[in-house]
Amino acid sequence: MFTGIVEEIGTVEAIEHRGEGLDARLQVRGPLVVSDARLGDSISVSGVCLTVTELPGDGTFSADVMPETLRRSALEDVGVTSPVNLERALPVGGRYGGHVVQGHVDGVGTILSRSPGPRWDDVEIGLAPELARYVAEKGSIAVSGISLTVTHVTDDSFGVSLIPTTLEATTLGTLAPGARVNLEVDVLAKYTERLLSTAGVLR
Incomplete structure (x- = not known):
């Protein structure tokens, strides 16, 4: 779960289209949100909940974007160097400053x-x-x-x-x-x- 309080503006570093372009892997630079990230963690990327699949240790993370997500969101519009809003999932006991945000784009x-x-x-x-x-x-x-x-x-x-x-x-x-x-x-x-x-x- 997220709160809708953006922690930093990240930058799309690379996009790999796979499966005949139906899905993609994003590499995003976000030094703050990866500072304590682990594989499998959830990060909101411009409102889309994505799962961290790679952490190279250089201030970036990678995440896979499924065809359903591309169809239902504006992530299909992003390109290399595009800015994106980033927020880590709310930790237990964390400050609740926004509202209940699931990262499931409607x-x-x-x-x-x-x-x-x-x-x-x-x-x-x-x-x-x-x-x-x-x-x-x-x-x-x-x-x-x-x-x-x-x-x-x-x-x-x-x-x-x-x-x-x-x-x-x-x-x-x-x-x-x-x-x-x-x-x-x-x-x-x-x-x-x-x-x-x-x-x-x-x-």
């Missing part, structure tokens, strides 16, 4: 617009209507692994405000309209819908 959104303010940016992000029903004003959503508070929501978009720390310490600080981002809605909303539907409350 879909891909698109930055529609950004409006700079005196010390913040207001960003509008488009998403599929089937995901929008899980998004609530003042609720939480993970955007490329970043825990953010929703400022407003429509049938096919939502807004967030980015504080200076988010602008400086995550990839959202530089993404322009048209860029794709990974979205993970609040898992509590999905479980609530599932429980109500199986109980016959929702039809």
Whole structure:
């Protein structure tokens, strides 16, 4: 489990496409997140939970990305030198600063617009209507692994405000309209819908 509090911006060092391009292996530089990493550990890469498969000892780690992950996330857009948000899994007893983030991407959104303010940016992000029903004003959503508070929501978009720390310490600080981002809605909303539907409350 993650919290959506990005620890550092990493860099994609290499991409190896395998299996006729259906899956890939990423090598990512992230000195902080690998400082205590072990093989088999989970690291969130721009909101996608990946398993560490190699630790060369040079400040990088490798992880395999399955075809399902590439289909459902914006990781297929990254290339060598691409920046990515990195977060280690939450340790037992760790500080819980964001919200429950599983690293299981629900879909891909698109930055529609950004409006700079005196010390913040207001960003509008488009998403599929089937995901929008899980998004609530003042609720939480993970955007490329970043825990953010929703400022407003429509049938096919939502807004967030980015504080200076988010602008400086995550990839959202530089993404322009048209860029794709990974979205993970609040898992509590999905479980609530599932429980109500199986109980016959929702039809």
